[in-house]
Amino acid sequence: MKYAIRAGDIEHGGSASARIKSELSRAGVDATTARRAGIVAFEGEMNLIVYSDDGGTLSVIVEPDAVMIELEDTGPGIEDIDLAMTPGFSTAPVWATDLGFGAGMGLVNMQKHSDIFEIHSKLGVGTRIQCRIERKGDWAMNRREG
Amino acid sequence: MRLSEIIDRLSLDVLTPASDVDSEVTGAYCGDLLSHVLAKAAAGDLWITIQHHANIVAVAQVTGLQAVLIVDGRSPNEETLTRAKDGGIILLGTSESAFIMAGRLHTLLAD
Numbered sequence: 605m606k607y608a609i610r611a612g613d614i615e616h617g618g619s620a621s622a623r624i625k626s627e628l629s630r631a632g633v634d635a636t637t638a639r640r641a642g643i644v645a646f647e648g649e650m651n652l653i654v655y656s657d658d659g660g661t662l663s664v665i666v667e668p669d670a671v672m673i674e675l676e677d678t679g680p681g682i683e684d685i686d687l688a689m690t691p692g693f694s695t696a697p698v699w700a701t702d703l704g705f706g707a708g709m710g711l712v713n714m715q716k717h718s719d720i721f722e723i724h725s726k727l728g729v730g731t732r733i734q735c736r737i738e739r740k741g742d743w744a745m746n747r748r749e750g
Numbered sequence: 751m752r753l754s755e756i757i758d759r760l761s762l763d764v765l766t767p768a769s770d771v772d773s774e775v776t777g778a779y780c781g782d783l784l785s786h787v788l789a790k791a792a793a794g795d796l797w798i799t800i801q802h803h804a805n806i807v808a809v810a811q812v813t814g815l816q817a818v819l820i821v822d823g824r825s826p827n828e829e830t831l832t833r834a835k836d837g838g839i840i841l842l843g844t845s846e847s848a849f850i851m852a853g854r855l856h857t858l859l860a861d
Contacts, residue, residue, distance in 0.1 A: 615829070618808025622837060625812050635793075635814070642812030643788045650784075704801045709785035716789065 609652040611659040614703065621645035624664050631666055634741025640717040641671045644735050647710040648675040654700045655680075660730075670719070673735040681727040689715070689723075751775055751859060753817055756796070757842065760854055762819065765826060765841040766834050773816050777859065780852045784809050791815060796855065798848050802826040807833040816840055821848045 605627060607620040625642030629635070645662060652660045652675065660677030682688045689711050696706020715721040718735035725731040754771040757764060764771065779791035780798040784805065791797060793814030799806065802824045810818050817840035820826060826834070826841055834841045844851060 615804065617805045618812070619833075622808040622811040639793060639812065639814050646788060646808065646812045647785065703803055703805065704782050704784045704799075705805075707783040707785040709783075709789060713785055713789050 605664040607649075607662045609649055609656075609659050609662050611653060611656045613653055613659075614700070614705075617650055617653050617705075618646050620662055621649050624662075628664070628666065628671060633666065633671060633739060636741045637671060637737055637739045640737050641673060643717045644673050644714045644737065647714045648673065648733060648735075650705055651675070651710055652677055654696055654705060656731075669739055671737045671739065673718075673737070675733045676730065678730040679728060681729055682723075682725040682731055683727055685723055685725060753796070753840065756855065756858060759858055760844065760851065763843040765820070765843050766831060766839070768835065769840040771817075771840060775817070775859070778852065778855050779815075780848055787815075788813055798851050798855070800824055800848065802830060804830040804833050806830070807837050807839050810839045811837050817842055819844065819851060821846060821851055 621642055624645045625638050628638040628641055649662055656677040657679040663674040665672040687693055691712050692708040694706045694708035700706040714735060719738045720736035722734045753773050753775050756775055757771055775796050776794040777792060778796040778798060781787055782799050782801050787809055791813050795815055797815045797818045798821060800822050802820045806818055819842045821844055823845035
């Protein structure tokens with residue numbers, strides 16, 4: 605699944621993530637993994653809407669033992685990733701914070717709900733985030749059955 | 751406690767009338783910062799907030815929350831109501847504050 609997310613499109617914010625979560629459930633991904641993937645996707649989707657210059661892509665790949673979520677944009681890039689990963693740090697505009705976005709927890713939440721979280725960013729070039737969410741619920745179920 | 755009983759005991763307005771309010775509420779989370787709701791609310795919680803824009807529906811969906819209680823008499827617009835209906839999220843309303851609602855709900859769930 606690949607979704608194009610438009611910058612500034614707050615009206616549809618979260619719509620892709622809600623669809624992703626229900627598609628994952630339909631594809632047989634366990635509830636815990638689908639929920640974690642939904643949260644990771646939501647935070648990533650909102651980041652593209654609030655911060656990217658020209659939007660970006662939100663991709664989901666379902667593997668036998670994990671769900672992969674990838675986000676990619678073409679700028680502006682993050683100057684200091686460690687600072688951006690600090691809980692509570694935010695550069696969100698007022699229109700976003702008024703709606704309850706921009707609490708400075710987005711990247712933190714993505715990392716917390718991922719088993720592997722990788723972020724690469726370059727000023728003026730863009731940001732790429734890759735998240736791997738292990739299908740632990742499925743494993744537990746397979747173990748019980750097997 | 752069943753959501754229908756909470757609606758009755760707290761005199762809540764059901765803003766999405768055709769909703770199935772028979773589900774079980776196991777707890778609640780009170781907050782207006784969406785990332786905190788995503789991080790802290792548990793599936794099955796009732797979410798108490800002043801936010802009433804369309805994005806709350808997606809937050810509820812991905813977090814596994816069945817119902818959102820919008821406090822302070824704030825009203826969601828048509829877009830929010832439509833998305834809630836389509837997404838199977840129950841929207842509730844009250845003119846009371848988050849403080850009053852959280853306190854009364856806490857007492858109800860502790861009984």
